[in-house]
Amino acid sequence: DIQMTQSPTSLSASVGDRVTITCQATEDIGYYLSWHQQKPGKAPELLLYHASYLQTGVPSRFSGSGSGTDFSFTISSLQPEDVGTYYCQHSVAFGGGTRVEIK
């Protein structure tokens, strides 16, 4: 079974900072990688699919790249409303999550 490994597990950054999260698959998954944001006490929401496609309505400061086994997710300028946990997903497998906090 394919496993997804995210890093780091948590990070703290200042407003306006560039933040990057990585996700690694145990085998080639092409571009079938999505990213979800879960704000505290809320359900997850889709941000990006197919590695780099922004879901409708999602701010352009969010972006993604990668293919095969190595992927990255970037917030170009961290905002207070971006606090939460971010998960990568391939099909039936989710990464362990990355908690993002404001310094």
Add this chain to the structure above:
Amino acid sequence: QVQLQESGPGLVRPSGTLSLTCAVSGDSISSDHWWTWVRQPPGKGLEWIGEIFHSGSTNYNPSLKSRVAISLDNSKNQFSLRLTSVTAADTAIYYCTRDPGYCSGGRCYRGHYCEFWGQGTQVTVSS
């Protein structure tokens, strides 16, 4: 806009059966998408439970396969989750989602991601 809404008992007794329903609006469960269940134990990450297609085809998490069943109710445009022999380890927030599958050339494919999520429903297993 597609919306999903989970419903069901918030408390289930150990060794009992957990039954949840997901009502879908803004789309038909007969469309070429996969309807899935995901859960999140307290303070932990997301766990994929299983999915169903309008044909009735299902896929389940191997770790839950012996206890889980997902079904469709076309008349009510909803799908359901049934998990038997529950223990405290099944305590979690349960989400229903839509995987944007599609059909082409006589074959149907999964989208491999959760496009829309319900708000989630808390289920506690306790006596």
